[in-house]
Amino acid sequence: MTTENPNLPNDPREAAAYWFARVHSGNFTVAERERFKQWRRASPGNEQEYRALDEIWQATNLLPEDALRELLEAPEPPAELRRMARRRWLMGAGSVCTATVAGGVLIYGQMLEAPTHVTRYATAHGEQRTELLPDGSVIEMNVSTELVVRYYTKRRSVELLNGEANFEVTTSPDQPFVVDAGAVDVRVTGTVFSVRREQDHVSVAVQAGSVEVTSGRWWNREKARLTAGMTTQAQLGLPLSVEQADVAALTAWRQGKVVFRDQPLEDMVREMNRYLARPIHLTDSRLKRLRMAGVFTIQDADGFLQALQSNLPIAVVRRPDGGADLSLLR
Known part of the structure; x- marks a missing residue:
């Protein structure tokens, strides 16, 4: 003990x-x-x-x-x-x-068979990387991501411990590719899709091909089949929600961008802080209700802050450590 x-x-x-x-x-x-x-x-x-x-x-x-x-x-x-x-x-x-x-x-x-290949990958805050797997499949990892790749004779497995990754899977009908994200499994034979895991919340977006998403408790599993242009949100205790979405926008981080569509400022700042070396802080709760749209470079804090000041009633105060405080203009 x-x-x-x-x-x-x-x-x-x-x-x-x-x-x-x-x-x-x-x-x-x-x-x-x-x-x-x-x-x-x-x-x-x-x-x-x-x-x-x-x-x-x-x-x-x-x-x-x-x-x-x-x-x-x-x-x-x-x-x-x-x-x-x-x-x-x-x-x-x-x-x-x-x-x-x-x-x-x-x-x-x-x-219980031993895997033929095991590799652990991780990215730090603000770091992105791409890895080529033994079968030619490609994993693009977003910031603050940790995963373990295991290949067996009859299956390929990726355990996504946290973070976000895009998978371009080489077709192999006899060796399914499964992403294990806690209570959510994503199973394919060959396709392009992304998975994002934040504690108990998992989102899946499909760019090409199709995937089968399984979620829920052991004795009450729920399944959904997604094709290109579809996404699902999974959270323990809640039913799977499947919808059509702009997958290119959701995975714009692969091109170094982030896309916001009339989203609350609180969500925008939280997303940008995933990539910035020095975080942005909201100092007034009233700022959370403000909304904006735009496309930004993920590590361009100055461009993001300038856009906020140009479109919203916001004052920006720079911190000595390089971060920024946002407050509501009087």
Whole structure:
């Protein structure tokens, strides 16, 4: 056990089951998320055990409700109950696999196979980068993004831990490409799409081809199929919302731009601050109600501030650290 989390079992398998239940419980806190990341990075065995559970869940999407509820509703179960719940969970997952693929034991073994390729990528605040994957697929990462790429014999997997990325996937019908963004999965064989994850909120936008988005709790998963020009917003506890949208505008960061269409100033400043080395601050709550449209270079703070002053009743005060304070003109 650890002093930071006295409920965490010593055994990596039991700890993985504990964290899996907490991640998908619907009340996973920010502090828990940080401890969870530290636990996964502390040992290769921890990462392997957690991925084993996660890959089974991705493969089945159908799990016994009673066993899952037992895990979710017991944030501090005794050790014996955790072991029993985990065994029932694995047995239930195996039986579901058997219903779709001959031999549950065989499928379980496939889910535990070691990946043929594993790479972790990350970008810092204000940093963007492009990575070429082994099969020719391309990932364009936006600022403050972290993801892990894992290739297996029969599937390609990207775990988007946080941030935003655009995926240009090489077609491979026998090796589906899945983006795991927490409670949301995006599955394709070959297409161009982007995924943005901010804590429990995930948005998906498709530029070409089609994707299948799956969201929701284990026993009540919801699916939506998106084609070019469509987006969806997914948040735990809320239904998927699918609509037509200007995907080029949503992914303008790939060209170093950001597009606003009659959006609140608060949202505009929050988005620009993702890219700026020195943040912009709103000093008056009344500024939040102001709205504006425009296209801006993502790291051009001066151009953005000049446009605000030209179109809105705003005063700009420069900070010694290079940032700026916005206030309402008297």
